[in-house]
Amino acid sequence: MTDEEKKEIFWTYLHGKKFASEFPEHLPVVTEEKNSYSDEVPLEQAWKEILKRPVSCPTSTWELALSKVQTHRNTLRKKNFIKKMIWLSVPMAAMLVLFFYTMAIQHETLETPKLSDIEHIIFTASEFNPPSVTTIGEVRAFLEQMALPVALDPSDDFDGVHSPYRIVGARADSYFDEQLIQLFFECDGMPAGLLIVKNGGLAAREIGNAVADGTVGATRSVGGVLVATLGTGAPHKLIHIVNDNWPELQPSVESTVEPTEAVYELAEGENNPEPSFEVL
Amino acid sequence: MEDILSTIERYKDQLYRFVLRNVWDRSMADDVFASAVLAAYENRDQYIPGTNFRAWMFKILANKCFIANRETQRTQDRVEEEDAELLIVNEKDTSLYFIGNSKEFLECCGEEVYKAFQQLSTAQRTCILLKDVEGFSYKEIADILGIPVATVMTHLSRGRAVLRRELLEYAQKNGFLRKRPKIMFRQNAAEPETCGSAAL
Numbered sequence: 001m002t003d004e005e006k007k008e009i010f011w012t013y014l015h016g017k018k019f020a021s022e023f024p025e026h027l028p029v030v031t032e033e034k035n036s037y038s039d040e041v042p043l044e045q046a047w048k049e050i051l052k053r054p055v056s057c058p059t060s061t062w063e064l065a066l067s068k069v070q071t072h073r074n075t076l077r078k079k080n081f082i083k084k085m086i087w088l089s090v091p092m093a094a095m096l097v098l099f100f101y102t103m104a105i106q107h108e109t110l111e112t113p114k115l116s117d118i119e120h121i122i123f124t125a126s127e128f129n130p131p132s133v134t135t136i137g138e139v140r141a142f143l144e145q146m147a148l149p150v151a152l153d154p155s156d157d158f159d160g161v162h163s164p165y166r167i168v169g170a171r172a173d174s175y176f177d178e179q180l181i182q183l184f185f186e187c188d189g190m191p192a193g194l195l196i197v198k199n200g201g202l203a204a205r206e207i208g209n210a211v212a213d214g215t216v217g218a219t220r221s222v223g224g225v226l227v228a229t230l231g232t233g234a235p236h237k238l239i240h241i242v243n244d245n246w247p248e249l250q251p252s253v254e255s256t257v258e259p260t261e262a263v264y265e266l267a268e269g270e271n272n273p274e275p276s277f278e279v280l
Numbered sequence: 281m282e283d284i285l286s287t288i289e290r291y292k293d294q295l296y297r298f299v300l301r302n303v304w305d306r307s308m309a310d311d312v313f314a315s316a317v318l319a320a321y322e323n324r325d326q327y328i329p330g331t332n333f334r335a336w337m338f339k340i341l342a343n344k345c346f347i348a349n350r351e352t353q354r355t356q357d358r359v360e361e362e363d364a365e366l367l368i369v370n371e372k373d374t375s376l377y378f379i380g381n382s383k384e385f386l387e388c389c390g391e392e393v394y395k396a397f398q399q400l401s402t403a404q405r406t407c408i409l410l411k412d413v414e415g416f417s418y419k420e421i422a423d424i425l426g427i428p429v430a431t432v433m434t435h436l437s438r439g440r441a442v443l444r445r446e447l448l449e450y451a452q453k454n455g456f457l458r459k460r461p462k463i464m465f466r467q468n469a470a471e472p473e474t475c476g477s478a479a480l
Contacts, residue, residue, distance in 0.1 A: 055300055061309075064310060
């Protein structure tokens, strides 16, 4: 124990406070020296009494303390509010992003039936839907009613005798709310078809893809529509039988215009097998 | 919020007195006290209800006082030359005795005590205030300040030595202390003369 600690223990004894509980082991030692320090006890008591004199905390000081606490509470409240808003907005923003992403993905990944599937459906006997109209007159009238402004060559009967093509029928269909017209022909015993769609739409895009993979043989833009051939037996020149504007025929004058072989002649390489489907 | 503040309000006079005696400047004492109350509010979750609230509060106050007085060395008390001399000289001077009553002395020496108290370091002041004024035990003071009990005793001893020296000088100057007269005893011629002292 240092001298200072010894002195401190002794003075604690002189002060008489808690000594017995704090330093019981020193009691026998200090009692001997008590009297020799009796003169200085008043000095110790003096400064204790003076330092213990009561002091009132000024009202202004207490109010200063309370105002600091209130300022802190207001700052904390603002911070918590901002934190809460951030916590709420992050999931909401994430949900919005997810929503728009899902919408975009869905738009991209919508199952668009391939044009080849349509072709297959059209020309498979068991799934063949009957055309709406079958005779050339009905087909011409049918086309006039359609929103897609095209007409068949008025100079051609499409009877398969005077023309290389025999009209089988026509019907309207839709492809994602886009109107499309299907014309069915028989060409040298082979099924052939024409698909007429609005230019620049989804169906037109699918036709473009089908051209790339060889499903569609030929296409042609006619005004605001796109015409495409369907069927492996469809001659490419079939796309020229449809037009948006045909010159009017002179009813009293026999047409001296010979059909252009370049338009109606079968393309090289095309043959005349027996038809492979039955018209219902 | 109201609980902690209402508890502090109950003790606010004692707490303010501690701060004022420690920093000795009224305006600084106001700022220190207010920031201590704010610190207590901010850390109210750390106080366990039912435990020694005064000790917890004085801990915050002591920290604020140390910061205000810009003293961070509270665990090591530098032994200054003056203090070293004081320790050697401050052995019991048996030639002095106290006359008059302590009440009279008390009434006169208030300012001297404050002046002497300001000479102490923050650590010494804090220990004396916590021990002699607030009545905490050595262990409690050690917990409040985060220092060993032995260091608390060192601070107390040195702080009191300074106060004792200052007040002794004052008491002596103002006639509250006198030297004991030396009395000569004549004994046998064979024995040397001895000096004794007796209080008059």
